[in-house]
Structure formats: structure tokens, C-alpha cells
Amino acid sequence: GEDVEQSLFLSVREGDSSVINCTYTDSSSTYLYWYKQEPGAGLQLLTYIFSNMDMKQDQRLTVLLNKKDKHLSLRIADTQTGDSAIYFCAVSEGGADGLTFGKGTHLIIQP
């Protein structure tokens, strides 16, 4: 089955850019997502990209997709304390199947 890998922790200084990386194994993955989980809360959809796109920008968020290398990244510009959370990469082949999630990257913001 699909395997999605992420680093467990990322530490950045407030104001710097954060780049969270994700790799996946199934080249037929069609939909790729980033979810954010704040302490004690459920996962909240942050942004998503279709496999026919290379990049998507949404305010401070930039998603880059390298289909050849099966690599997805999330860049958060001007990282703020409110960005402190766990970020999950998730992929889907489409259809009625559920998503396959990575284990999540804990983003730690240093003052």
C-alpha cells in the first residue's frame, strides 16, 4: 500500500520560513493534502494540490509538488507562534478511498 513519510520535528525561528517535506510511494496519487492539527483538536484542512499541478500558493502558504521524485513540500512564510502545530501530509488516489496520512511533523517556533 501507499507509504507517506515525514520528518517528526521541525524547529524554526519566528519570522523565518518553515519548509515541511513529505515523500510518498504511489505514483498514482492524485490528490495531495496538508492538514494542520493544533493541540487537543482535530485535523483541519490547510491546503491541497492536484497531481497535475507543480505549485499552489495561498497567502503565506506555498505547496510544491515534484511528481517525478514523489515529493511534496509546504512552505510557510513569516512563521508565527500561531503556526505551532502538527502538520500532516496526506495523499489519495481519488475515488471513494480514504486518505493515507504521514505521521505528522511537529512545527516548533522559537522566539
Add this chain to the structure above:
Amino acid sequence: DAGVIQSPRHEVTEMGQEVTLRCKPISGHNSLFWYRQTMMRGLELLIYFNNNVPIDDSGMPEDRFSAKMPNASFSTLKIQPSEPRDSAVYFCASRDDRTVYNEKLFFGSGTQLSVL
């Protein structure tokens, strides 16, 4: 809409007891998913329903786990008997599969289960 609603938020029980987790999906969503989150294994898909019918339950750990969706607005996940290793956060999520390119999952706040 109030979003996906799960209850209870927290459940503490003793080993061997029956536990029932409840979920109300977003109105109009026709797919419902149960996930389990632990530090060791991350997020695991347990089972999902489409139009109230279980489609894939291959993620259900063992026969102690069962899930039902009697109607479009309610689902339960039951563990009987519960064991300490079942301690985790259980999430319910729903999705509207009727719209093309609308694969977005919406999650509830989760049920934190502790089995002592």
C-alpha cells in the same frame, strides 16, 4: 453547519468494559471515516462508509472493534472488550463524494480514549 460532531470528548474506562464512540457527520456528506491516532503509529484508517455501507474495514484491528452507520447522520465505533492498548484518540471524518474533485475530509475534534 456545526461540522463533524463526536462524543464523548474524553472517555476513561477499565479494561474489559465496552466503549461506544459516536459521530455525526456534516449534513449532506455521504462518506464517513473512522481514524485512530497514536504516537507510535500516527493516523490509521480503521473503516470507512459510503452511503451508509461499509466499504473497507481492513484497518479494524480485530474482532473486538465494530462500526455501524444506521443512517446518514450517525455512526458508532464500538470496542468490546476494551484493552489498554486501545488507548488513543479516535477521529471521525466526513466527505462529500458526489462532487468531482471534492476530496476534502473534514474531521471532528476526536475522542480521547483511555483504557486503564
